Amino acid sequence: MGANDRTYKFALGSALLAAAADGRADLPLRELAVPYAMSLVHHIGQAPQARPGSVTGHTDYLAVAGQEAAESLRLGLPTEKLLAATMKSMPEMVMQKFHNLRGAGQVPHRFYEVTGIPKERIVRLSPDLRTVAVSEQAASLRGELDARWSIVETSFAAGIGRSLVEEGVSVDLTTMRITDKRRRRPVTGVTEAMIGFQHGRCLICHDPVVPGSDAIAVDHVFPFSLMDRLSLTVDLDAVWNMAPAHAACNLAKSDRLPESHELSRLVRRNEAIMNSPHPLRRTLELALGPYARRGRWPGFVRHVWSQISR
Incomplete structure (x- = not known):
């Protein structure tokens, strides 16, 4: 999963597996952002999600997640502020880097593609991902x-x-x-x-x-x-x-x-x-x-x- 400076790829992997296991072939980014954000806020309460000193300023995505964690957990859903930050962060950060391998290019199979205009992005899950998500493994x-x-x-x-x-x-x-x-x-x-x-x-x-x-x-x-x-x-x-x-x-x-x-x-x-x-x-x-x-x-x-x- 490449360099481990933050835990974003783990949260995205968890959200992708859950969506694929539900039989989804594609879904709005907004929908995928919900389990992604909630995974992170659950983990933020247990351990740091970035290497020391790497969270910079109150607008950093992890800083926003930390600020909104308690209310999101109370609601059982990300707050509107956290959801907006998540939908902005995901395409710019983790979804661009998810397939990268540290020092070794990219994985040979892509698990998703992001299509659509910025306000209406769609995440299309690959057949390989959908197959493995319901397999015995x-x-x-x-x-x-x-x-x-x-x-x-x-x-x-x-x-x-x-x-x-x-x-x-x-x-x-x-x-x-x-x-x-x-x-x-x-x-x-x-x-x-x-x-x-x-x-x-x-x-x-x-x-x-x-x-x-x-x-x-x-x-x-x-x-x-x-x-x-x-x-x-x-x-x-x-x-x-x-x-x-x-x-x-x-x-x-x-x-x-x-x-x-x-x-x-x-x-x-x-x-x-x-x-x-x-x-x-x-x-x-x-x-x-x-x-x-x-x-x-x-x-x-x-x-x-x-x-x-x-």
Whole structure:
């Protein structure tokens, strides 16, 4: 989702998914602006929505949203002032930049087009967006969006801008929540952050995982018990080695070593994160150590396997 200076893209992504899930092929910008603005005012009350020092003056859109948040929440709809500011800001800012990738051009598929005159703009949703919004992966996609939003908010709340992303994150094994290393506060769930990079599928059986319906566990692909038995130099209790799975599959796997197809899925999942602008990317880079220079997850996994089998 490009550079994370503000959280506008998360709010727009949420609004687009909701509209597409309702079967809308097109809708007035004014209508899309309502859930967009309300998402932001809900989040403003919980955490900063921009990196420190980037909100400039009382006319800045986030400043207006902050001023109008309490009344908008009371009404259940954005105030007229907030709605007007939203309709002015969206086409000029987030809707122009939504498809951009930081340092890598644009995503290959566009999710919408904006047409019409300035006072009557229409947002046309692409067939691809409408398809994915009602697919079996929709729930995990929404969970991933919320997870990314939470990670970026945490970096803003820490007052350290992007350094949360630069320093990586850790995992609280009691709650299976990703935590901010510096503040030791929970950020988001492991499953929500990573299931999208597994295409919404269990790493063990490769069948779909449906959040809210299936019982889900987080599997240590290389069993954590190996750490004590073999005195490994690689941390198996880290994000790179954790994968959402069906609870039943995880229970049946127990402490057995991963099979070749599971390792292949782990490599593909981690490479997908590394090739994305996801905030977990830096965490995986740190785990790779010297292998990061070559971007070699297969080599890293072979290195871990060699330590286990020596």
